[in-house]
Amino acid sequence: MGAVMALPTAAGGTHHILPAQAFELGPTTVAGGIPGFNVLNNVWYRDRTFFYLENEDAGEPVLSPDHLLTYSGSGSGTKGFERIQWEQSAATQHRRAEERSLGTKDTTILHGTTLFFNDGYDNKWSGYKWLYHMVAEALLGSLAVLSSVEPLPNDFALRAAAGDWASSTDRLAGGESEGLPDRLIVAWDQLWDARYGLPRTVAESVFGDDNLIEPDEWRDMSGDGWVYFERILLLDRSVSHRFNPLSQQWLKMALDAYQLAPSPDFFTPLRRALLSFYNIPSLTRPSPGMSVNFKRPKIVYVERQSTKRRFEAQVHEDLVKRLERLEKMGEAKVGLAVLEGMEKREQFKLFADADIILGIHGNGLTHELWMPSGGIMIEILPPGDFHYDYAPVSIALGHEHLIWQNDRLFPRDMWLPQNTGNGSLIHDGSSIPLDVDSLITMVEALVKSMTFSYH
Structure with a gap:
C-alpha cells in the first residue's frame, strides 16, 4: 500500500489523508479550456469532492471554484472543489516510512484523459438523453476544447514505475484511442439515455462498455477511496452559460468551446470510431x-x-x-x-x-x-x-x-x-x-x- 500524506485545512488541521502518490505525480495544472469545459492535469477526488493541489511557485492561473463546476448540497452531485497547497502537503513526504502502516483504501488511477459530465444531479435537466444536447453540444464541445490543448506525454507508466507506487492494491484503468478521450463519466444523471437510446449508442461505440462509467458505476468506483485523474475535462452546462459570452448571447452551451478547435478535423476520430463500430465506411470529401x-x-x-x-x-x-x-x-x-x-x-x-x-x-x-x-x-x-x-x-x-x-x-x-x-x-x-x-x-x-x- 502506498504512503499517505495529511492534507492541511485552512485551520491547519487534517481534512483527508491523501496518498503519497500525490507528491510523486505533482501539483494540479491547468491544461486549457473555458468555464464549463475546463481541462486540468493531476486532480484527486474523494467523497464527492475534487482536490486541486496548488503550487504557488509555478505561477499557474488560479481558477475560481465557481468557474469549474456547479455544486450540490444534497446527497447527489459534486460537493466541492478544494484547493490545497501542494508544497505544504509534499513537505510531509519524509514521513512516508512511518506512515506506510496507515494506508488508505484502494486508489483508482485513471490515466489518460477523462470526460467528467457533472450535470443531472438531483434529477435536474441535463439534456443528455437527447442526441443534440449530449453529442452535438457536450461531446462535440469537449472534443473541440481538447483539440486546442497540448496532448499528454506518453510517460505515465514510466513515472508510475519510478515512483514505485502502483501496487497491486491500486487499480489502474484506461486505454488508448488515438484522438479520443480515454473514458466518459456520466456521474449523476440516471436518466441520461432515456430517449431512443442514441446517446448511449454513440457513447458505447466510441468508449466501449468498460470506459463508459455511469452513475451507479461511478458511485462504486469512487466509494470511500481516492480517484486520481491524470487529465480531466470538467463539463458543466450551468457554468458555461454563466460565464461564456457566446453561450450567454446565443443561449447555447458549447459555442465558445467550438471556437477553440483549430479545424473541423477535430471530430473525425469520433465519427470514424462510431462508423467503424458499425462496419460503415468513413469517407472523406475531396x-x-x-x-x-x-x-x-x-x-x-x-x-x-x-x-x-x-x-x-x-x-x-x-x-x-x-x-x-x-x-x-x-x-x-x-x-x-x-x-x-x-x-x-x-x-x-x-x-x-x-x-x-x-x-x-x-x-x-x-x-x-x-x-x-x-x-x-x-x-x-x-x-x-x-x-x-x-x-x-x-x-x-x-x-x-x-x-x-x-x-x-x-x-x-x-x-x-x-x-x-x-x-x-x-x-x-x-x-x-x-x-x-x-x-x-x-x-x-x-x-x-x-x-x-x-x-
Whole structure:
C-alpha cells in the first residue's frame, strides 16, 4: 500500500489523508479550456469532492471554484472543489516510512484523459438523453476544447514505475484511442439515455462498455477511496452559460468551446470510431462543397410527418416527388430518413455518405455529425421563427448551413436579432409552410455546384 500524506485545512488541521502518490505525480495544472469545459492535469477526488493541489511557485492561473463546476448540497452531485497547497502537503513526504502502516483504501488511477459530465444531479435537466444536447453540444464541445490543448506525454507508466507506487492494491484503468478521450463519466444523471437510446449508442461505440462509467458505476468506483485523474475535462452546462459570452448571447452551451478547435478535423476520430463500430465506411470529401463520390450528390431528407412539427400532407407529398424526380433524372441520389422506424445502424449509414441534408428543425438534424465534413445542411423553419441550434454545429463540422423559411433563405445578418424569435411557431403544432418550387430550385443549383467534372 502506498504512503499517505495529511492534507492541511485552512485551520491547519487534517481534512483527508491523501496518498503519497500525490507528491510523486505533482501539483494540479491547468491544461486549457473555458468555464464549463475546463481541462486540468493531476486532480484527486474523494467523497464527492475534487482536490486541486496548488503550487504557488509555478505561477499557474488560479481558477475560481465557481468557474469549474456547479455544486450540490444534497446527497447527489459534486460537493466541492478544494484547493490545497501542494508544497505544504509534499513537505510531509519524509514521513512516508512511518506512515506506510496507515494506508488508505484502494486508489483508482485513471490515466489518460477523462470526460467528467457533472450535470443531472438531483434529477435536474441535463439534456443528455437527447442526441443534440449530449453529442452535438457536450461531446462535440469537449472534443473541440481538447483539440486546442497540448496532448499528454506518453510517460505515465514510466513515472508510475519510478515512483514505485502502483501496487497491486491500486487499480489502474484506461486505454488508448488515438484522438479520443480515454473514458466518459456520466456521474449523476440516471436518466441520461432515456430517449431512443442514441446517446448511449454513440457513447458505447466510441468508449466501449468498460470506459463508459455511469452513475451507479461511478458511485462504486469512487466509494470511500481516492480517484486520481491524470487529465480531466470538467463539463458543466450551468457554468458555461454563466460565464461564456457566446453561450450567454446565443443561449447555447458549447459555442465558445467550438471556437477553440483549430479545424473541423477535430471530430473525425469520433465519427470514424462510431462508423467503424458499425462496419460503415468513413469517407472523406475531396474538398468542401463537393460531392463525396465525385458524381451524383446524395440528398437526405429528414421526414417528420409523424410528429407535430410537420408539413401539410400535400406539401410533403410534393416535396418527395420533386426530390425523387431529381434521382430519376440522374442528378442526385435521394434518401428518405424516417428515423422513428429505422435501426440505429441504418440511421448512421444513411448519413455517412450524405452531401446535402434537409429537413424541418428538430433533433434528427443532429445526424449531420456523420456527414463527411464540407457538406450542406438546409434547415427549414417557419417565417418569423429562428433557433440557433444546428447552425453552430454545422460551422464546427465544416458544413455550410442554410436556413430556409417558406420561399426564401433567411440571411445570416438576421440570425442574432431573431434568435428564439417567436419560438411558439415551431412548437405549437401548426403546419410548417413551404414553397416547394422555390426550395427545389435552390436544391437543384446546389446539386450542380457539388458535381465534379473534368469536362
